[in-house]
Amino acid sequence: MRKKTAVGMAVALAGASLFSTGVFAAECDTCSKTESGEVKGVLNTDVVTFKGIPYADAPVGENRFMPPKPPKKWLGVRDASNFGAVCPQAADHIIPYPQKPKMLDLVGGPVHEIPVFANEDCLSLNIWKPHGSVAKLPVMLYVHGGAFFVGAGSSPAYDGTALARNGVLVVNFNYRLGLFGFAELGSLDSQYTGSGNNGFRDQIAALKWVKNNISAFGGDPENITIFGESAGGASVASMLVSPQTKGLFKRAIIQSGNFNLLQTPEAAKRTLEQLLAAGKLKSMKDFKSATTEELLQVQLTAQFTAQNSSSMFAPKVGTLEIPANPEEALKSGVAKEIPVIVGANQDEINYWNLYDSKFRNLFIDEWDGGQPNRLLPLDVEAKVANANSVASLEQAYAKAIPGASERARRVAMVNDFIMNGPAVRFAENHALGGGNTYLYRFAWTMPDKYVPQGTPQLGAVHAMEIPFVFGILDDRLKIVPGIENYYRSNESAVAKELSKKMSLAWSNFAKFGDPNGQNVPQWSQYTLSTRPTLxxxxxPILVKDFESERRKVWSAWSFGPYPYKI
Known part of the structure; x- marks a missing residue:
């Protein structure tokens, strides 16, 4: 994606302050012990929170661009009342930050902002647990999204309070982003081979920390569910096939992200070429000695000039952490013992309309940044059209969605290529591999009368399901225009009821490996014969082979990692 506002092309969220340390009385009902030392949390009515707990040593100095190392031990009781620092990133201009970002000027490019609370010493996690709960609570470990270059566990979108009230223990965390966590620097110095997966290694380190420490907080280390959205969804999918995560979790939920968001070795090489061309950093010594802001300047300059900046950073396939062909690994049954919920949203790409002053679609329309950014490559269109024996992919969609406008067909094509199709294919492959799979499509749309005049109805955009899952339907999250007015209305009871059902389904799944239960719609497992989608x-309704004609258009296409031109 050509870099105009590409650093904002993600659900980038923050809301953090630096942790502090202190000594408290050894006996307290909000204290817990970890392998590194004791922590003191905060009781908020009926949920205890622990924030900013280090799960790895600070990736600074000699640790920069290296795999995560165990956290250092501390004496006394650590204050866990505040979030840890956000990992270095540019601020997303559509997200309100609790502290004013500072400016960073780029030569020949736009002005960007960096959260003032960002710091490379950012590998911490946060925990929400029901107060007075019994031991061995099911654990839900969330991986945040943000295209692997923005985001934080401290985002108000990921507040685990409401979800914890369903009788689960919720954890989220930060991991290294952008070039700090996903730049492959091994060609500059072999000592750093594999650095392109350091952000993913951080995620595995957080999962191992939970496995080893969560029992002290009342969680069951033998019943961990990993779940995530967008980049977090792709990360969860990767953990399912990774040989590095065997035995670390029991169930998985993948929301709007999959193998297609991972990076090929070819794309990783082009990313490094872009970084080397973007500034004065030419050697490993330069990367190691640069300041945090200098590294961010190089990253942002490279993203500004890239053809597809949203694909510059991601976990790498063909590595120790992720097999070269994750689709085939899944189909072979490598994760057959792990039940999975997987799905996407009906109007995913309309989220990026929010980055245009007139709410035009960046991938379909001419917008503030110029011509549309091609997310669906021309060669993919040609190959899929040929597989359907038609002259163009649009002709295939004219048959699949009769009566739809040309623009609506175009939007559907991009949605299916980037999010919907990969979710269905994952369900197919996991079922073929012998795994239990539950497929969903989130399609809730805010009533038209709350959409501001002159603003298009964006529908169920990317990330719209997050507040429903976490039970946060309030003014903290204004995902689409007008939704704050809807939340304040009596009609919001409909959305809040839907949120209760989704939140229960997710927590039921974490408890039992099955989302079904009281006050949850009947949800059948996915099979190739019936193809049910909730x-x-x-x-909510269970539909047999939802949008079957659109699915069939892509039946011959592999939704594995695509070698985008960076």
Missing amino acids: VWNSN
Whole structure:
């Protein structure tokens, strides 16, 4: 994606302050012990929170661009009342930050902002647990999204309070982003081979920390569910096939992200070429000695000039952490013992309309940044059209969605290529591998009367399901225009009821490996013969082979990692 506002092309969220340390009385009902030392949390009505707990040593100095190392031990009781620092990133301009970002000027490019609370010493996690709960609570470990270059566990979107009230223990965390966590620097110095997966290694380190420490907080280390959205969803999918995560978790939930968001070795090489061309950093010594802001300047300059900046950073396939062909690994049954919920949203790419002053679609329309950014490559269109024996992919969609406008067909094509198709294919492959799979499509749409005049109805955009899962339907998250007015209305009871059902389904799954239960719509496992999809809308319904004609258009296409031109 050509870099105009590409650093904002993700659900980038923050809301953090630096942790502090202190000594408290050894006996307290909000204290817990970890392998590194004792922590003191905070009781908020009926949920205890622990924030900013280090799960790895600071990746600074000699640790920069190296795999995560165990956290250092501390004496006394550590204050866990505040979030840890956000990992270095540019601020997403559509997200309100609790502290004013500072400016960073780029030569020949736009002005960007960096959260003032960002710091490379950022590898910490946060825990929400029901107060007075019994031991061995099911654990839900969330991986945040943000295209692997923005985001933080401290985002108000990921507040685990409401979800914890369902009788689960919720954990989220930060991991290294952008070139700090996903730049492959091994060609500059062999000592750093594999650095392109350091952000993913951080995620594995957080999972191992939970496995080893969560029992002290009342969690069950033998019942861990990993779940994530967007980049977090792709990360969860990767953990399912990674040989490095065997035995570390029991269940998985993948929301709007999959193997297609991972990076090929070819793309990783082009990313490094872009970084080397973007500034004065030419050697490993330069990367090691640069300041945090200098590294961010190089990253942002490279993203500004890249053809597809949203694909510059991601976990790498063909590595020790992720097999070269994750689709085939899944199909072979490598994760057959792990039940999975997987799905996407009906109007995913309309999220990026929010980055245009007139809410035009960056991938379909001419917008503030110029011509549309091609997310669906021309060669992919040609290959899929040929597989369907038609002259163009649009002709295939004219048959699949009769009566739809040309623009609506175009939007559907991009949605299916980037999010919907990969989710269905994952369900197919996991079922073929012998795994239990539950497929969903989130399709809730805010009533038209709350959409501001002159603003298009964006529908169920990317990330729209997050507040429904976490039970946060309030003014903290204004994902689409007008939704704050809807939340304040009596009609919001419909959305809040849907949120209760989704939150229960997710927590039921974490408890039992099955989302079904009281006050949850009947949800059948995915099979190739019936292909059931639970469509989450105001009246959730189980649909057999949902949008079957659109699915069939892509039946011959592999939704594995695509070698985008960076």
